[in-house]
Amino acid sequence: MFISVLDLFKIGIGPSSSHTMGPMVAARDFRQRIQTFMSSHTAKLPLQIRCTLRGSLAFTGKGHATDRAILLGIHDFTPQGLADQDVNELVHQLWNCDTVKLSDTTLIRFNPSHDIIFDRGDPLPEHPNGIILELIDQSGNQLLTEIYFSIGGGFITTISEIDQLVAPLKVELTNSCGYPFDSANSMMHMSAKSGLSIASMKRHNEMEHISENDLNNGLDAIWHAMHTCIEHGLIAEGRLPGGLNIPRRAQSLYKQLQDSPEKANLNDWLCAYAMAVNEENAAGHMVVTAPTNGAAGVIPAIIYYAVKHEKINAEQIRDFLLVAGAIGGLIKHRSSISGAEVGCQGEVGSASAMAAAGLCAIKGGTTEQVENAAEIALEHHLGMTCDPVGSLVQVPCIERNGFGAIKAYTAASLALRGDGRHFMSLDNCVAAMKQTGLEMSVKYKETSLGGLAVSITEC
Numbered sequence: 513m514f515i516s517v518l519d520l521f522k523i524g525i526g527p528s529s530s531h532t533m534g535p536m537v538a539a540r541d542f543r544q545r546i547q548t549f550m551s552s553h554t555a556k557l558p559l560q561i562r563c564t565l566r567g568s569l570a571f572t573g574k575g576h577a578t579d580r581a582i583l584l585g586i587h588d589f590t591p592q593g594l595a596d597q598d599v600n601e602l603v604h605q606l607w608n609c610d611t612v613k614l615s616d617t618t619l620i621r622f623n624p625s626h627d628i629i630f631d632r633g634d635p636l637p638e639h640p641n642g643i644i645l646e647l648i649d650q651s652g653n654q655l656l657t658e659i660y661f662s663i664g665g666g667f668i669t670t671i672s673e674i675d676q677l678v679a680p681l682k683v684e685l686t687n688s689c690g691y692p693f694d695s696a697n698s699m700m701h702m703s704a705k706s707g708l709s710i711a712s713m714k715r716h717n718e719m720e721h722i723s724e725n726d727l728n729n730g731l732d733a734i735w736h737a738m739h740t741c742i743e744h745g746l747i748a749e750g751r752l753p754g755g756l757n758i759p760r761r762a763q764s765l766y767k768q769l770q771d772s773p774e775k776a777n778l779n780d781w782l783c784a785y786a787m788a789v790n791e792e793n794a795a796g797h798m799v800v801t802a803p804t805n806g807a808a809g810v811i812p813a814i815i816y817y818a819v820k821h822e823k824i825n826a827e828q829i830r831d832f833l834l835v836a837g838a839i840g841g842l843i844k845h846r847s848s849i850s851g852a853e854v855g856c857q858g859e860v861g862s863a864s865a866m867a868a869a870g871l872c873a874i875k876g877g878t879t880e881q882v883e884n885a886a887e888i889a890l891e892h893h894l895g896m897t898c899d900p901v902g903s904l905v906q907v908p909c910i911e912r913n914g915f916g917a918i919k920a921y922t923a924a925s926l927a928l929r930g931d932g933r934h935f936m937s938l939d940n941c942v943a944a945m946k947q948t949g950l951e952m953s954v955k956y957k958e959t960s961l962g963g964l965a966v967s968i969t970e971c
Contacts, residue, residue, distance in 0.1 A: 513692055513693065513694035513841065513842075513845050514688050514689045514692060514717055514721075514841075515837075515841040515844065515845070516718060516721065516722075516837075517714065517718060517730075517731070517833060517834055517836075517837030517838075517841075518718075518722075518727070518730040518731075518734070519667075520665065520801070520803055520837050520840050520841060520844070521734045521800055521801060521802055521803070521833065521837065522591070522592070522665070522666045522800065522801045523591075523592050523595055523733065523734065523737045523798065523800050524591030524592055524594070524595060524666060524798070524799065524800075524801065524805075525591050525594050525595060525599060525796055525797065525798060525799065526577075526792065526793035526794060526795065526796045526797060526798075526799045526805050526808075526905070527576055527577055527793050527794050527795075527796055527805060527806075527904070527905040528576040528577070528578075528804075528805050528806060528905055529664065529665050529666040529801040529803075529804040529805040529806070530568075530641055530662045530663070530664050530665070530666070530804065530805075530850055530851070530852060530958075531568070531569060531572060531573060531576030531577070531578045531581070531641070531662065531958075532576055532577050532578065532580075532581045532591070532796075532805065533581070533591040533666035533801065533805065534641070534660075534662030534663070534664075534666050534667065534668050535565075535569065535573075535578050535581040535582050535585065535643055535660075535662055536581040536582070536584050536585040536589065536590065536591055537585065537590070537591070537666065537668050538582075538585065538643050538645070538660035538662065538668045539563070539581070539582045539583075539584070539585025539586045539643075539645065540585035540586070540588060540589070540590060541585075541658075541660070541668070542561075542585075542586070542645040542658055542660075543585065543586055543587075543588060543612070543614070545656065545658060546561070546614065546620065546647055546656060547614050547615055547616070549647070549655070549656050550614065550616070550618060551616075553655075555649060555655055556649065556650070557618070557619075558619070558620070558621050558650055559620045559621065559647055559648065559649055559650075559655065560620065560621040560622065560627065560647070560648050560649075560650075561586060561612065561620055561621070561622040561627060561645065561646070561647060561648075562627050562629070562645070562646045562648060563582050563586075563627060563628045563629065563643065563644070563645050563646075564629045564631050564643075564644040564646075565578060565579075565582075565628065565629065565630050565631060565642070565643060565644075566631050566633070566635050566636050566641075566642035566643070566644065567635030567636060567639070567640035567641055567642050567852065567959075568635070568640045568641050568851075568852035568957065568958045568959055569630075569641050569642065569643065569662065570630040570631050570632045571630075571632060571903070571958075571959040571960060571961065572900065572903035572958055572959060572960050573630055573903075574630070574903055575754060575900065575902055575903025575904040575905075575960070576903060576904075576905065577796060579624055579628045579630075580599075580603050582624070582628055582643075583603065583606055583607065583624045583628075584599075584602070584603065584606070586612050586622055587606055587612060589602075591666065595737070595798040596798065599796055599797075600796065606624075607624060607625075609622075610622070610623050620647075636659070636661075638661060638671060638674050639661040639663060639674065639852075639853070640850075640852040640853060640954070640957065640958075641661055641662040641663065641850070641852050642659065642660070642661055643659070643660040643661070643662065644657065644658075644659050644660075645657065645658050645659075645660065658670055658671075659671040661674060663848075663850060663853075664803075664804060664844070664848060664849045664850030664851075664852075664853065664858070665801050665803045665804050665844070665849050665850075666801050688720075689716075689717035689720050689721075690713075690716050690717060690720060691706070691708075691713040691714075691716060691717055692717075693713070693838075693842075694842070694845060694846075695842065695846065695939050696839075696842060696883050696886070696887075696937060696938035696939045696942075697937065697939055699713070699838065699842070699879070699883070700879050700880060700883055703879040704879070709831075709873065709879065710834070710835045710838050710869075710873060710879055710882055711830075711831040711834040711835050711838075711873060713838075714834040714835065714837060714838045715727070715834055718834075728830065731829070731830045731833050731834070732826070732830070734800055734833060735815065735829050735830075735833065737798060737799075737800050738789070738800050738802070738811070738812035738815065738816075739812070739816065740798070741788075741789050741792050741797070741798055741799055741800065741808075741812065742785055742788050742789055742812055742813070742816050743788075744788075744792055744797065744798075745760075745762050745763075745787070745788025745789055745790075745791050745792040746762055746763060746766045746784065746785075746788045747763055748760055748762075748763060748788075748791065748792070748795075749763050752791065752794045752795055752904075752906055753794075753795060753796070754794070754902060754904040754906065755902060755904075756901065756902050756904060756906055756907065758794075758906050758907065758910075760791045761787060761791075762784055762785075762787040762788035762791050763788075765780070765783065765784045765787070766784045766788070769781060769784060778817075778918075778921065779914075779918050781817055781820075781821065782813050782814070782817055782914060782917040782918050782921065783813075783911075783914030783915075783917070783918070784914075785809070785812065785813035785816045785817060785917070786809035786810060786812070786813035786913040786914040786916070786917045787809065787910050787911065787913065787914050788809070789808050789809035789812050789813065789913065790806075790808060790809040790905070790909060790910040790913045791910060793805050793806070793808050793809070793905060794904065794905050794906045794909075794910060800812070802836075802863055802866075803840045803843075803844065803849045803859075803862055803863060803866065804849055804850075804851070804859045804862075804863070805905065806851060806856070806859045806860070806898075806905050806909050807849075807856075807859040807860045807862065807863035807913060807916065808863075808913070809910075809913030809914070809916075809917065810860060810863035810864055810866075810867050810913050810916040810917045810920060811836055811863055811866060811867045811870070813867075813913070813914070813917040814832075814867040814870070814871055814917055814920055814921060815829060815832055815870075817917075817921075818832075818871065818874070824874060828874040831870075831873060831874055832870035832871065832873065832874050833870065835866075835869050835870045835873040835874075835882060836866035836867060836869060836870040837866075838869075839865055839866045839869040839870075839886045839938075840862060840865075840866045842938075842942070843858075843862045843865065843866075843890075843942055843945075844862075846939070846942045846943070846946065847942050847943070847945050847946035847949070848946065848949060849862045850958075851898035851957060851958040852898070852957050852958040852959075853949055853957065854945060854946065854948070854949025854950075854952065854957070855895075855896055855897045855898045855948075855949055855952050855956055855957050855958075856893075856896040856897060856898040856909075856912065857890075857893045857894055857895060857896040857945050857948065857949065858945065858949060859898065860893060860896065860912050860913060860915075860916040861889075861890050861893030861894070861896060861916075861945065862890070863913075863916055863920075864889040864890065864893060864916040864917070864919050864920040864923070865885075865886040865887070865889040865890035865893075865920075865923075865938075866886070867889070867916075867917065867920035867921075867924075868885040868886055868888065868889035868919075868920040868921075868923035868924045868927070869882045869883070869885050869886040869889075869924075871885070871920065871921065871924040872884075872885035872923075872924040872927050872928060875924065875928055876928075877924070877927060877928055878932055879932075880931070880932025880933070881927045881928060881930065881931075881932045882927070883932070883937075883938050884926075884927040884930060884932055884934050884938075885923045885924045885926070885927035885928075886923075886938050887934065887936060887937065887938040887941045888922075888923035888926055888927060888934075889919050889920050889923035889924075890938070890941050890942065890945065891936060891941050892919055892923075893916070893919070894941070894944060894945055894948055895948055895952075897952065897956035897957075897962070897963050898956060898957055898958040899955075899956055899960065899962055899963030899964045899965045900958070900960055900964075900965060901960070901964055901965050901968060902960070902965070903960045903965075907964065908964055
């Protein structure tokens with residue numbers, strides 16, 4: 513099994529990897545399919561694009577900016593390309609346009625207010641995040657259609673591909689990399705047999721696909737984006753968009769810690785750093801999926817703390833990301849990182865496990881201790897629901913990232929105090945998370961139909 517660390521960590525924009533970044537990628541892909549179709553077919557103009565959102569995308573898409581994402585993708589924008597742009601201004605300019613211009617100057621009708629449909633009926637059976645895109649003629653006849661699924665972390669698949677996925681990765685031949693571990697157990701076995709660390713095995717696997725220079729540059733770019741996101745969030749003030757009128761708190765918390773560092777503790781710093789990221793995410797600004805946007809603050813908070821307070825170096829940051837990527841890939845392969853599939857245990861829980869593993873590794877942990885750290889962190893997120901208030905990635909998501917970082921640091925510390933031997937394996941814990949997600953009510957899986965999302969009393 514192989515999933516690149518550079519695919520797992522994606523630079524893009526908030527507020528959601530599955531509800532913003534994935535739909536944007538899908539819409540842009542459909543635009544490209546239209547261009548291919550138009551080059552080989554004669555169709556009487558005008559034509560129209562229609563988008564129907566199903567499942568979790570229909571229930572929480574408004575709060576997660578899914579309609580904005582579809583609009584941007586149809587107009588040929590990518591999440592990565594928007595990282596440094598004023599997305600709000602761009603959306604404002606595009607929203608009132610009634611047409612989309614293709615590369616050959618063909619104009620196709622697309623009015624987001626009318627042509628994006630939030631269908632709150634039954635979700636598509638294949639996955640809770642469904643996107644149906646259609647090209648129709650003036651008589652309403654369907655000329656081209658594609659069904660996409662946004663499967664978490666900014667990844668998408670089509671309905672024809674989804675049967676080829678294994679929760680939810682395309683199956684790769686075992687010879688696609690030198691150390692094709694597809695479980696924590698096989699990872700530990702390969703490490704023991706080869707004498708290599710997890711970071712070294714992961715680096716070896718990556719370098720069978722890209723050069724060492726490209727890998728290092730990619731890892732450095734990921735950390736640079738995370739670092740930038742934290743520092744922007746630590747100085748930003750005001751209230752978050754969306755209607756809940758939630759004030760940003762990271763800046764005030766950080767200032768208190770700077771003014772009285774003798775009164776600050778580890779938990780304070782981690783919360784400030786993690787919340788800074790997720791406030792930026794909630795504002796729709798640049799963020800790195802780690803492994804999702806809703807859980808984007810955990811890993812950067814741990815690395816930033818280690819850089820600022822423990823003076824780790826650039827090579828250790830790369831190893832941290834490689835180890836975190838290895839653990840994240842295993843969780844994605846054997847379960848899910850999508851809140852719409854398994855709840856927030858798959859988002860913040862996965863991020864916490866990845867962060868714990870990365871931290872344990874750069875502090876000198878053995879492969880067994882690293883696996884133990886990941887298991888401890890994930891175990892203590894089992895059953896966590898995804899129930900965002902107002903369909904926004906704000907409450908409880910922002911604070912939850914701070915707690916995910918705290919649990920990650922604690923898990924790494926506990927694992928380093930042990931010898932790597934423990935009762936519950938990471939593989940078993942991931943299996944428990946998957947089963948818990950399958951049995952969890954849809955009300956608690958990113959639909960805002962239960963839990964905190966319906967526990968608000970208006971005054």
